[in-house]
Amino acid sequence: MEASGLVVPNNPIIPFIEGDGTGPDIWRASQLVLDSAVEKAYGSERKIEWLEVLAGEKAFRQTGEWLPEATLDAYRKHLVGIKGPLTTPVGGGIRSLNVALRQELDLYVCLRPVRWFKGVPSPVKNPAAVDMVIFRENSEDIYAGIEFDAGSQGAKDMHAFLAEHNAASKIRFPETTGYGIKPISKEGSARLMQAAIEYALEQGRKSVTIVHKGNIMKFTEGAFKSHCYNTAIQSFRDQVVTERESWIIDNIDRDASISVTENAKSVEPGYDMMTDDQQAAIRAEIEGVVASIGATHGGGKWKNKLLVRDSIADISLQQVLTRASDFDVIATMNLNGDYLSDALAAQVGGIGIAPGGNINYATGHAIFEATHGTAPKYANQDKVNPGSMILSGEMMLRHLGWDEAADLIINGMDRSIANKTVTYDFHRMMDDAKLLKCSEFGQAIVDNMRD
Ligand SMILES: NC(=O)C1=CN([C@@H]2O[C@H](COP(=O)(O)OP(=O)(O)OC[C@H]3O[C@@H](n4cnc5c(N)ncnc54)[C@H](OP(=O)(O)O)[C@@H]3O)[C@@H](O)[C@H]2O)C=CC1
Ligand SMILES: O=C(O)CCC(=O)C(=O)O
């Protein structure tokens, strides 16, 4: 990693974890596709030197540890890697190894693009409208794993702490209550938003939507929203416009003689019911926007800026379905991002085709992985769709700057789907399709790779 970005050798050593459950099946198919794409794109000039590292059940069987230090060291040393899904027991047992890897390497962005491949069966009418990229904060929120089991000393201490802060009466059943902590910081939110905006500007995207539940969780989700807006305005002033600013400037563009009060009433429908102080604050906001960006964003120029807006999480989950084209890049916290990822994947054919990457843009560390889990009921049946893992590998190749190989994978996948040669998940929703095994779908992609 240098200041200008990754410097990638022709034979990079790339650590991989096979994964639990269906992991070995999808990894085998993915490795074949990745190696074939690199060979087709670059001949003998470039080749990935795969380095298997252990985690999960295989690691525990072989070493007695779930996540050996040697595995973390390999990812630290080689910067870029990939992994299959790992099992996390519900309720008790070990904490998530997937989350542990992200935390140990401070992979603060979980990047999950969601787009439709022509011909993929979908439960929505217009899946082509879904072209969203989720930036999920990956290091904070309830995934920090700070929890106190009901009845434990930690839970009792928490209750005592709440009593000190006059909040114990809010706990309805104190004897049987477990607690979870949701840390959200300014730095954590800001670096996530920074990455989302840089990506959106680089890729010519039209908007970044901050998805939060800040009306209820004011000092965590609400604070996240404020930190994100502040980052947008402080670090990208000339390139962005917030939705509220766009209303204010647009009002002036339409009627140059509009008064500050009329403008305030238009952007704040409850203006007439506000106190004098509140009304004064809104008028000051209008004047501030005009003074700071009237010249740079007025006269319609705001329409060419990246739009930054926010949306409350519950309605967002409806609107990504009903108004998919309103959403582009999405910046959100860990839990919201986890839910959104699987929900959005359904719109473009399901979790079998949902890739992702966990990235630290400052250090260059990245581990790519599918959005889905281990799907244990299908383990070792050579059945499931390896698409998510293959597309995660495709993202990894682009991260390395090996775009020619990445393009071949997309072409191969496009043609395999267009030929209606698909795995069980697509097959059950498609007419006249040919059912392929996991490994056969990988081979079909290889056979269909052409420029
Ligand atoms: N990053 C990671 O490593 C992750 C790990 N997990 C872990 O995985 C385990 C199992 O989680 P679970 O909640 O069952 O979710 P999974 O994502 O593993 O599976 C749920 C369902 O999704 C569908 N699915 C999953 N993978 C594929 C695929 N490759 N191709 C086609 N369809 C697929 C299947 O649907 P159908 O039954 O309809 O065929 C499957 O039954 C848990 O321990 C969980 O913690 C979960 C998410 C991420
Ligand atoms: O770690 C796990 O087991 C689940 C994580 C998960 O669902 C995700 O990151 O999307």
Ligand SMILES: [Mg+2]
């Ligand atoms: Mg998930």
